[in-house]
Amino acid sequence: MQNKSLTLEWVSRHYDKIDPLSIDEYINAGGYESLKKALGMSGDAIISEVKASGLRGRGGAAFPTGLKLAGVKKSAGDIKYLICNADEGEPGNFKDRYQMEKDPHSMIEGMIIAAFAVGAAKGYIFIRGEYDRSIDTVKKALQQAREKGLLGENILGSGFSYDMEVLTGGGSYVCGEEFSLIECLEGKAGHSNYKPPFPTEQGLFGKPTLLSNVETFVNILLIMDKGAEEFSKTGTEGSKGTKMISLCGNVNRPGLYEVPYGVTIRDIIFELGGGVPEGRAIKMVQLGGESGPCIPESELDMPLDYKAMNEKGLSFGSGAVIVMDERIDILDILKKIAKFFLHESCGKCTPCRDGNPHVLILLKRFESGSATERDLAALTSLSDTMCLASTCGLGQAATTAIRSVMKYFPETFATVSDQ
Amino acid sequence: MQIDELIQKHGKAPEKLLSILLEFQKSNGDNSLSDDNIRAVAGAMELPVSRVCSVVEFYSLLSRKKRGKHIIQMCGDVPCYINGSVNLKEALEKELGIAFGETTDDGLFTLEYTSCLGYCEQSPAMRIDEDMYGRVTPDALPAILEKYRSL
């Protein structure tokens, strides 16, 4: 039996309950009421509310959303943009696809509220090119909102004008990274860049830009709906609200689960996911996706909590939980991960472009049993260097899995003598 | 579809370049963009040819190499891998008689690897043109492919 208190329906409250292609059903369920409320407030009051809620971005970096909104609001610019990051390329994640396919209007309403708060005039929803159904659903939902006067000139008579459109990606993981995404939106190859300046100051077309994840925008709507005080009662001290968890791998009931912060990884896998097929033992669990750390069974009682994880040097990114059972070979998995980063690197900076092929060469040496102490030292320093010196998050996180395996499964890297 | 029609639909703003290229490619029977196509897009959008080329080269959904009428993309990432994508890989190669990266002699199918398709809860996953398939077993493959053969 599923433990009731383990899950909540906030972000997912409309999933499979209303027709995603019917704006009327959404409105009948209370939709666009929060937008009306927001349009009667000042932008600063909305931002204060978001700050008070403790909301942190759901796209992976967990940056406080209220601060980001305030940053865009105070940046000078003749025009400001809003971008919804629906690129979802991190292996293991599918939560944003569910949101777009099952309830596009919550995301759209959250975006309009955020645009009003920061004073953005134009928005883009950047959806990965492979998500045909999401693209189609969101485009239709936008058209419906426009027909109801919820987008366009003088929204609901408030004097606020704002519109948005869908743009699609071309099949590139790095384009989920904010700078790369902006390059892609501008019609260029998606090479990343150093920060600062941050997109809040100089983003799309050099203008102040609010760039956030799909789930983050839905949470902004929930904060308007519930109020910051009520919102922040759920979760833990520093991790507020709920998180959408994409559970997959060797698990009986893979799928999307919405949980309040504070539940443990073990509960997610066993109570919600029904454990591992045929009662096999867990070898390791990768958190967040291919760019996240791998933890052993002994760490599964870790709560979903930024601080608790941070203290162990871990993070859960955008909420993927990938379960791997005893049959997997860790080096084989690490090689797969290394190939992913090798393929997806944009090639702009040396640590990532040249580092990834070397990682793969070294991993193959360990696999064949010919690696020496020097290879281990090389892999260690290369992993650290890539993490520290790469330009963007892709190269910085490419060796997170390897570094975590070195810590939790040191026996994986057995060496032979140098002679 | 002609480039003029695409410009009429999307406009000339540079942020439309990727959408235009994707749609242009789709309208070509061989799922690729020729050098002439690239020059035509650059001319119509008033962009340097090098810029358009860099975009075509960068994105994995775009190809300068001629491909088949239908593109089969099999996910090669970890969640699918640990749920048997290796078996699917072998079945695809056997069923089509080609290796990954190749196109069948009749020009119908091109077989490619892709990074995660966001269908990991239904792994192993693959995409044929715009259709997603989850939990694909080798046994189910012939019937799926037959649909495209008879299109």
Ligand SMILES: Cc1cc2nc3c(=O)[nH]c(=O)nc-3n(C[C@H](O)[C@H](O)[C@H](O)COP(=O)(O)O)c2cc1C
């Ligand atoms: C390689 C890479 C890929 C990323 N992919 C995504 C993505 O698909 N979706 C997303 O929301 N954020 C992604 N991010 C994080 C974004 O850069 C950014 O932090 C996030 O979209 C901000 O939104 P938030 O504040 O709502 O979390 C990625 C980051 C990196 C380094």
Ligand code: SF4
């Ligand atoms: S870290 Fe990798 S993906 Fe990021 S800019 Fe450098 S080469 Fe490109």
Ligand code: FES
């Ligand atoms: S890992 Fe295969 S679809 Fe996500």
